[in-house]
Amino acid sequence: MKNTLRTLVFNGQVSLTIANTTGMVNDAIRYHMLSASSAKILGKALSAMTFMSACLKNSKGEISLSVQNGGECGDIAVSGNKELHMRGYIGNPFAEGDEENCFAENSALTIIRDDGYNRPFVGSCAWQTGGVDDSFEEYFHISEQLPTRIRTVVEIGENGQCNFAGVIALQLLPFADEEALAMTANTPLEEILQKLKTTPVERLVGDNFDADISVWEGGLALYQCNCSREYLKKVLVTIGKADFNKIVEEDGAVKVHCHYCNSDYTFTKEDEEEIFGK
Ligand SMILES: [Zn+2]
Structure with a gap:
């Protein structure tokens, strides 16, 4: 309505x-x-x-x-x-x-x-x-x-x-x-x-x-928040593969928190290829 x-x-x-x-x-x-x-x-x-x-x-x-x-x-x-x-x-x-x-x-x-x-x-x-x-x-x-x-x-x-x-x-x-x-x-x-x-x-x-x-x-x-795993993958591309891997090595994963809906997203080494391509 x-x-x-x-x-x-x-x-x-x-x-x-x-x-x-x-x-x-x-x-x-x-x-x-x-x-x-x-x-x-x-x-x-x-x-x-x-x-x-x-x-x-x-x-x-x-x-x-x-x-x-x-x-x-x-x-x-x-x-x-x-x-x-x-x-x-x-x-x-x-x-x-x-x-x-x-x-x-x-x-x-x-x-x-x-x-x-x-x-x-x-x-x-x-x-x-x-x-x-x-x-x-x-x-x-x-x-x-x-x-x-x-x-x-x-x-x-x-x-x-x-x-x-x-x-x-x-x-x-x-x-x-x-x-x-x-x-x-x-x-x-x-x-x-x-x-x-x-x-x-x-x-x-x-x-x-x-x-x-x-x-x-x-x-x-x-x-309605517009955050999603797919959206954040595109954002992660902008930080670059080298920095992504550096954070994964140091912290085990890249963690992203959405302030608007209090959702947490975790990206690990396994997500690398999907985010940055081969
Ligand atoms: Zn959100």
Whole structure:
């Protein structure tokens, strides 16, 4: 079932994206054994990045977020693609505290967007004290000059599971007029997002917006790592046969750990021929 919807609203001048990311956040909790605080922060970052992944223009497009942070929760990395396969990592999975006090003052957010053409676009901004939503809004303002309102929510229950997570975003297109700007500013995003708890995403959009259904785009956003043994073999080619053999001699095997899904891969002498050829 689709959990993400993207369309145009307000006379086709503003893009609307809504996603229910509850399942994705629960998968992140499972992979990383996250505390409630870490689940909230990584979950909000995954949700915001789901919006950005839905905005990718090319089917081969990919987008990554990294937050360099010396504060309580450590660095954050999230990646996603146009298929809405998302994955993420948080430096300290056991952080305690609010979004507002888990980040050091000089933290920064960097986005790398690869739309599948030419060179990737890289943009960055300072992390905002308000947290994930404010920081993404600032990023769009500073780096892409696109006025954007974004709200994410992650609710963690007593048992440590995510009861609800989602994202709603409105982004003005370059030709948007004053009226569209005012309508965007006046939309009660938090209130609409809360209704996603009990309403399927398509009905939610229909109930709350006069949407242009000719550009209706849906998808199923989920937590999915793209690592695999085959993929890692290609990565190992880049370190070279000599270095591969040196590590095998010293350690008995080349061990690779995927931070996104906590999977371990082991490559031994027996894999050499398959990786590097004869
Ligand atoms: Zn992985």
